[in-house]
Amino acid sequence: xxxxxxxxxxxxxxxxxxxxxxxxxxxxxxxxxxxxxxxxxxxxxxxxxxxxxxxxxxxxxxxxxxxxxxxxxxxxxxxxxxxxxxxxxxxxxxxxxxxxxxxxxxxxxxxxxxxxxxxxxxxxxxxxxxxxxxxxxxxxxxxxxxxxxxxxxxxxxxxxxxxxxxxxxxxxxxxxxxxxxxxxxxxxxxxxxxx
Numbered sequence: 001x002x003x004x005x006x007x008x009x010x011x012x013x014x015x016x017x018x019x020x021x022x023x024x025x026x027x028x029x030x031x032x033x034x035x036x037x038x039x040x041x042x043x044x045x046x047x048x049x050x051x052x053x054x055x056x057x058x059x060x061x062x063x064x065x066x067x068x069x070x071x072x073x074x075x076x077x078x079x080x081x082x083x084x085x086x087x088x089x090x091x092x093x094x095x096x097x098x099x100x101x102x103x104x105x106x107x108x109x110x111x112x113x114x115x116x117x118x119x120x121x122x123x124x125x126x127x128x129x130x131x132x133x134x135x136x137x138x139x140x141x142x143x144x145x146x147x148x149x150x151x152x153x154x155x156x157x158x159x160x161x162x163x164x165x166x167x168x169x170x171x172x173x174x175x176x177x178x179x180x181x182x183x184x185x186x187x188x189x190x191x192x193x194x195x
Contacts, residue, residue, distance in 0.1 A: 001188050008181035014174025048139050052128075055135065059128025066121035073114060082107060 013020065051058045080088065086103035089110070127135040166173045 001185060001192075004181045004184045004188065008178050008185070011174040011177030011181060014170040014177065018170035018174070048143060052132070052136060052139070055128045055132040059125045059130075062121050062125030062128060066118045066125060069114065069118040070122075073111070073118070077111060085111075 077085075082104050083100070085107035086100055089107050090100075090103045124135070127138070
């Protein structure tokens, strides 16, 4: 409701004093570049060389972790049924208003995801212990770096076409904004009174 009240005030300003709102928008429309934030995502962090420097030790640790997850997971799943797992997941997330069937489907998906992850870890651990050369070849194929800098540059450029379109017709857009904000306020107010 507060957001719609603010939108109605902005819309009224666009109708009554469009030049004042245009001067304020020069302050609010300052461009903030996202380059610094996305540059950290575009740097490769190679941990394979550290893991593959002692492949047998890493493989034994990975095998032990995967075996532990699989063995404990089997005992855990045998004790808890799907319906109880769905209730457990629902309670963990605050008892959201999803149907019990949806929570059971999420429970089964979570179990499948953990099981497949543990099986993949078993394969990787076995390769690290017994076939390091094959693991290195697979690692080189899988770790081809794909830079995101070209794709993200589109987001890091200001696009003011819509702003200029609104600034050229402030009274029209102000009327539309006030109308929609007033309608939303009436709907939200009547909804809040019915609660």
